[in-house]
Amino acid sequence: MFGRLMPRERRFYDLFNAHAEHIVRGSRELEALMSNLDEMETRTHNIDEIERAADKVTHDTIRLLHRTFITPLDTDDIRGLINAMDDILDLIQSVSESLHLYDIRRVTPDAQQLAQICRACAERVQTAVAALAQIKDPEGLLKICHEIDRLESDADRVMRSAMSRLFRDESDVRQVLKLKGIYELLEAVTDRCEDVANIVEGIVLESA
Numbered sequence: 001m002f003g004r005l006m007p008r009e010r011r012f013y014d015l016f017n018a019h020a021e022h023i024v025r026g027s028r029e030l031e032a033l034m035s036n037l038d039e040m041e042t043r044t045h046n047i048d049e050i051e052r053a054a055d056k057v058t059h060d061t062i063r064l065l066h067r068t069f070i071t072p073l074d075t076d077d078i079r080g081l082i083n084a085m086d087d088i089l090d091l092i093q094s095v096s097e098s099l100h101l102y103d104i105r106r107v108t109p110d111a112q113q114l115a116q117i118c119r120a121c122a123e124r125v126q127t128a129v130a131a132l133a134q135i136k137d138p139e140g141l142l143k144i145c146h147e148i149d150r151l152e153s154d155a156d157r158v159m160r161s162a163m164s165r166l167f168r169d170e171s172d173v174r175q176v177l178k179l180k181g182i183y184e185l186l187e188a189v190t191d192r193c194e195d196v197a198n199i200v201e202g203i204v205l206e207s208a
Helices: 011-035 037-066 075-101 109-133 138-169 173-207
Strands: none
Touching: 011 037, 011 075, 011 109, 037 075, 075 109, 075 173, 109 138, 109 173, 138 173
């Protein structure tokens, strides 16, 4: 009873939303980069800046968690959610860095499609996180989570086809290894988005 009467710190939702906005911006920069490698320097710089801004949001969230007595969500859910969101941007940054380090000169249509799926996942993550502040439509929120799951499955399918094509058609072993690494990182972005969806789904089901 006492816990229900205490004010709950609502700034967590603002921090979640701020981080989700960074995720979407990062995913759009990545999609643009994969469409035009001539913009690598600019896009990589932008992604680095976005990732640093998101890191600050993550640190602010954890710091707020340590000094908040009554939280609006379970503390494990808060920590798990912000860390999973941070993982998304870390991987987006890893993709852009790997493109530069591997000296990738051309991007396959498969890689571009994976980047598009990453952006679509990121946008749905933003929608799902925004709905947590006041869960007015649990079924609608669960539907968004399921859309993220579906997109992650689409990414798995695209990556399998891409790998098959790569090993079948590419004769340069170094190029095979480089593109394989890029494909795996892009697919991992969607995995981390699915992690966020699973946490949000758990929160919704617990609050039902």
